[in-house]
Amino acid sequence: MTPQSLTLGYMPGGPPAKWARIWAQRHPDVPLHLHPVAAADAADAVRGGVVDLSLLRLPADTTGLAVIPLYEETTVVVVPKDHVVTAADEVTAADLDDEPTLIPLDDVVGWPDAPGVAVEYRPETTGAAIELVATGMGVLIVPQSLARLHHRRDLTHRPIVDAPTCAVGLAFPEGQPSVLVEEFIGIVRGRRPGSSRGTPPPPKRTAREKTLAKQAARAAAGKIPRRPAKPKRGRR
Incomplete structure (x- = not known):
């Protein structure tokens, strides 16, 4: 059922x-x-x-x-609005090498060689880590959607161009x-209503098939083409 x-x-x-x-x-x-x-x-x-x-x-x-x-998703770094990295529209991993970095227990980026100096204290959630970024405790590396989800007026984020997505x-x-x-x-996947998964497209018709289809359509509409008149024979 x-x-x-x-x-x-x-x-x-x-x-x-x-x-x-x-x-x-x-x-x-x-x-x-x-x-x-x-x-x-x-x-x-x-x-x-x-x-x-x-x-x-x-x-x-x-x-x-x-x-x-x-x-x-693009990977970004969340920082206070007055942080030095906000001077550029995007940053590299090298720009964050010396930054204290918060890594929450629910971290989803999974970047083994992530830049920065890991802060010893690990907040339980990304939301809690965002609060600590606002206090100046460190920066936070997250997917862009999480930076937007936890948006604060006193924080901003920048894409890390060489980070894994x-x-x-x-x-x-x-x-x-x-x-x-x-x-x-x-x-x-973007399939349209009523479409069938895996249904192959119909084969293309040949020129002859197209001509016969047109003739059939004309015949159905009462527009049967007249046969061309036979050429008259010349007088001997």
Whole structure:
């Protein structure tokens, strides 16, 4: 029996507003429930059946899951507005080499060779780390969406041009997806309403086939072309 609703997990910084809006337009009778999950718990939420599918940050333990890569996020550094790096529109890793850097316990960047001097104290969440950046305790390296999510008037951020990007994917249980999961995947991939996955395009017609089709259309409309008159024979 086809389920009558779909539950989508999403982590901080990954609001699925666009896809949820398209879903509501195409399937007004099938609710799409949006379920917030911590970035570290997204995969487990799918495996445990808490959600039918979920956005998640990669790399991650995706055992038992199928994952569709969606997009790559720019990595940025969050700093106070009067910080020296704000003099430029973008920075390099070398620009941050001597900066005290906060690394929260829920860090999602996973940059082994990240620049800066790690602050010994590790706040529990990115939100808490943002508060500490505002006090001048250090800078914070995060995906751009998290910098925007935790925006403060006294802080700003700059892209790090040589930093690794932060990948986001869509995870769902391995095996044949349900009808609704397959439909949501189609929305994410940009398929149009009513399109069928994997349906090959019709073969192109030959010139003769096009001519015969035109003649058939004319005949159906009562416009059968007259046969050309035979040439008259000359008198002997």
